[in-house]
Amino acid sequence: MPAVTGKLAAASLALALIAASTSTASAQKKYDTGATDTEIKVGNIMPYSGPASAYGIIGRTEAAYFKKINEEGGINGRKINFISYDDAYSPPKAVEQARKLVESDEVLFIFNSLGTPSNSAIQKYMNAKKVPQLLVATGATKWNDPKDFPWTMGWQPSYQSETQIYAKWLLKNKPDAKIAVLFQNDDYGKDYLKGLKDGLGAKAASMIVKEESYETSEPTIDSHIVSLKSSGADVFMNITTPKFAAQAIKKVAEVGWKPLHFLNNVSGNVGGVLKPAGLDNSQDIISADYLKDVSDPQWSNDPGMKDFLAFMNKYFPDGDKLDHGTIVGYGVAQTLVQILKQCGDDLTRENVMRQAASLKNFRTEVLLPGIQINTSATDFAPISQLQLERFKGEKWDLFGDVISADVGG
Structure with a gap:
């Protein structure tokens, strides 16, 4: 019965090929917990x-x-x-x-x-x-x-990259600056502060005249602003999350303090921070960004x-x-x-x-x-990489070049 034997052999070969192709297909797909075909x-x-x-x-x-x-x-x-x-x-x-x-x-x-x-x-x-x-x-x-x-x-x-860029700008454009720093008392705030000090180098000790930290549990940072103003600083480094950033911008205006104001990128929201703080109060604040601003025509x-x-x-x-x-x-x-x-x-x-x-x-x-x-x-x-920006009118205006500021881990 050679014909039957031939058919059986062909069928066996076909099944083997299907099994092999299925095996190859499944071998190409690798999943850990959390992933499937769908x-x-x-x-x-x-x-x-x-x-x-x-x-x-x-x-x-x-x-x-x-x-x-x-x-x-x-x-x-x-x-x-x-x-x-x-x-x-x-x-x-x-x-x-x-x-x-x-x-x-x-x-x-x-x-x-x-x-x-x-x-x-x-x-x-x-x-x-x-x-x-x-x-x-x-x-x-x-x-x-x-x-x-x-x-x-x-x-x-990185936060350190950002404040190093601010420090470089100050050393070049305002080397006699007296800097007051408000920072959140956790890893986030301290990372920014380290970048600033590293960027200022040997001049950090003389240029930073006052540091104030706040806790996220505090309802307001108004008293810190009053304390920083009394230091006689002409530069304010505002290292805060949005709620406290809006408070700080508003309070700086209320007490009649007119420092050169740097605001960390994470609180540069026009809608979420600057508008609640008052656009008039936000004029000429300097920050840095890496993303396009929707409000910029x-x-x-x-x-x-x-x-x-x-x-x-x-x-x-x-x-x-x-x-x-x-x-x-x-x-x-x-x-x-x-x-x-x-x-x-x-x-x-x-x-x-x-x-x-x-x-x-x-x-x-x-x-x-x-x-x-x-x-x-x-x-x-x-x-x-980041680019510096200054708040004018109702939007951020970019200035200078894109700056690379790699900070190692």
């Missing part, structure tokens, strides 16, 4: 309540952006399941939420969790669990430490800005387009999408970190011209 679970922690609740808009923008991505078919056919919890800017609560995301929700990674104190509280846990703590929403320099914390990576320029015909505004109108119509947090949320969400695209069908936690550390001249088009995102196995600081 879904990528992404965890997030935001201060939707508490003293830093103004930043909650970042998480809401990200949720809207991932909705857009899902409606367009997802990433490599997989939808993003974005699970975002409130920690009220409380480190113990952040630890509780991180454990919930990793152990109960079983996310693939935690993305853009906000705040230096909160991220500091979960960093050792995330690295011990080997779960990516990816593109954290804080500019602390310590997120760029791939040797000791290979599962943690930042996104925005020079971007009115910019394709990247048009895309952002179209997204806001369709997916987050209630969001404040003038709030810096919406641009931040949009830009960092686009960066995550790029990383996940690069992952292909290898959605292991190890490959997520490998791809995050392999960004080459990537741009989300809300970045200022000339600024690019670059990472490597030894450089976990995606953005390390």
Whole structure:
């Protein structure tokens, strides 16, 4: 019965080929907890309540952006399941939420969790669990430490980079400055202060005439402003989160103090900080930025800005387009999408970190011209360039060149 034998052999060969191709296909797909053929679970922690609740808009923008991505078919056919919890800017609560995301929700990674104190509280846990703590929403320099914390990576320029740029500008343009510093009494505030002192170098001791720290539990920082004014300083370095930044700007005006006022980038929101503080009170404040400002008419015909505004109108119509947090949320969400695209069908936690550390001249088009995102196995600081800006009228005016200010981890 040679014909039957031949048919059996052909059938066996066909089955073997199917098995081999199925095996090859499944071998090409690699998943860790939190990823499947249809879904990528992404965890997030935001201060939707508490003293830093103004930043909650970042998480809401990200949720809207991932909705857009899902409606367009997802990433490599997989939808993003974005699970975002409130920690009220409380480190113990952040630890509780991180454990919930990793152990109960079983996310693939935690993305853009906000705040230096909160991220500091979960960093050792995330690295011990080997779960990516990816593109954290804080500019602390310590997120760029791939040797000791290979599962943690930042996104925005480091705080030390920013205040070093201010220090360089002062040494060149106002070398006899008497500087008063208000800073938040935690890792975030101290990181900024260190950058300022490092930038001023040997002149720090003579140029900084007064330092005042505040706790986030304080209802107001008015008394600190009065104390700083009495120092006779002619430069005010305002290292605060949005609620306290608005208070500081308003109080500086109330007491008739007219220093050269530097405001850290994280509180440069026109809608969230400067308008509540009073636009008249905000004139000539200097800050630094790496993102385009929606209120700046020079971007009115910019394709990247048009895309952002179209997204806001369709997916987050209630969001404040003038709030810096919406641009931040949009830009960092686009960066995550790029990383996940690069992952292909290898959605292991190890490959997520490998791809995050392999960004080459990537741009989300809300970045200022000339600024690019670059990472490597030894450089976990995606953005390390800034441009100075001065508040005029109702918007920030950029001045000077884009400055690179890499600060090592």
